[in-house]
Amino acid sequence: MESFTPVPADTTAATAPVVSIRAASKYYGPVHAVVGVDLDVNRGELFGLIGHNGAGKSTLFKLMLGLIPLTAGEIRIDGATVAGSGFRAVRRKIGYLPENVVLYDNLTGLETLHFFARLKGVPARECPAALERVGLADAATRRVREYSKGMRQRLGFAQALLGQPQILFLDEPTSGLDPEAIRDFYAILRGLRDQGVTMVLTSHILAEIQERVDRLAIMSAGRIQAIGTVQALREQIDLPLWFDIRLAAADVDRVRDALGHLPIIAIEAHNDRITVQCRRDAKMQVLEAVARLDGKVLDLHVREPSLEDVFFGFSD
């Protein structure tokens, strides 16, 4: 793996959000793609943006990159407005991996990176290292038309990593990657986060990002419905918890009766297991009741609502 030299952070701006969005809206005639979005992403943060297809994620990405003009509001990236003349300098600090990245079939992997390196003002000598980093060193001289979808995605990621960017925008970055490549991808992101790189990513695979992002925003119908850590969003929406209790089969009925008086939502028994659903504020009461069951409990597992549950809770 290639070593990474972190770019020294601007200490005067260390506490200012790297991405600052205020009342951003984008309308296409009667279609309101993005409506009144307010959002801050802090330096060194790995921020997730989730939503249904058509929720406005990709449009918001394009607005953040200055690819399309805002209808209203303001977006600042590293202090510069995306519509301003100073944004060209900021672009040199940005890495972008579009959804379904399309590269040039007639170029080899290395030539592809050379092309983008020239545009970014990055020395060509960085390109082999970038390919090495995403596991494409052996395919450097093969034409992109011979690459699989996953290889193209990795090449797109290598392109985004050129020039040691301080801000990364990754739109569905793990699309087409196999589980091993996804693991390697997030390992690289963790390393970048440790070096202070700010990252915004979208994903449809909620289970994949729920343990990996620092904070996330849920978008629906062009609006941000909720922002926070996964845990904060769980608490905010107050979805029920699940207790999976394993017992000796003979104790199941007695235990079900013993837990029946608690403020729970549902209780179900299957063979040697009891599943209890309760509100978050009844969690400690249930735990204390289970503790009083003495030696009857063989195993206990508390299930928090998944990010998918939280997502549907907000977006529906």
Add this chain to the structure above:
Amino acid sequence: MEFKQIATIAGKEFWDRIRNRWVLAVALVFTVFALVIAYFGGAQQGAVGFRSIEFTIASLVSLVIYLIPLIALILGFDAIVGERERGSLDLLLSMPITRFELLLGKYLGLAAALTFSTVAGFGLVALVLAPNLELKALYHYFGFMLSSVLLGMAFLSLAVMVSTFATDRTRASGMAIALWFFFVLVFDLLLLGALVVTGGSYGGEIFPYLLMANPADVFRILNIFAMDDVRTLYGLATVFPRALAEPWLLGLVMLAWIAAPLAIATWRFRK
């Protein structure tokens, strides 16, 4: 404006055409056609072999006026809309490059490929014919080559403009073909028709200026007015006043035909 960014885009466009042998193929087409015309152009009159540079150029003008606009339009019609349709435009625009730099880089790269093909194709023929030519004839031939390059660049500029207006490649190709029909086939017929309908009594003064509204006609006039022997062979161009037929003036008109569509394309692309 950063010239390095323009050069990067232009370099990629040019080398893409070199690598996929587009330049070679077009240069070969020009060479073969030019040689055939030079040696067999008089076959209908019962003579085979090189006759004179005037008649060779006159025949080549008739060929080039159809061929180069078509090649240029095909070359450039998807310059921008193709990137948009493939999905690679957003990635390009996320780089530290302005839309104008991207557009100009695309245009210059494609123009370089077309120019290289034209000069290589016709230049090879010049080498073959050189032993038979006097210096003045070579001068005419190089003038023909230069005007062919300008004609190609003018229609390439129109093609790039089309590529910024069209919403997809299919529409862009339709618009490019329509432009070719209009400028190469229909425009002169419309002018002739107008002259015939009015019995030549109206519009005679503006007629030369109307010819300048078509880069294909400007190319034709640029070439045939340089040669007394062939001037009378052409219908429309013979009514063109000598004062307006100055090569430098017609060259400026050609440059305007390159710049104006590019300016419109830039406006549209920024929008």
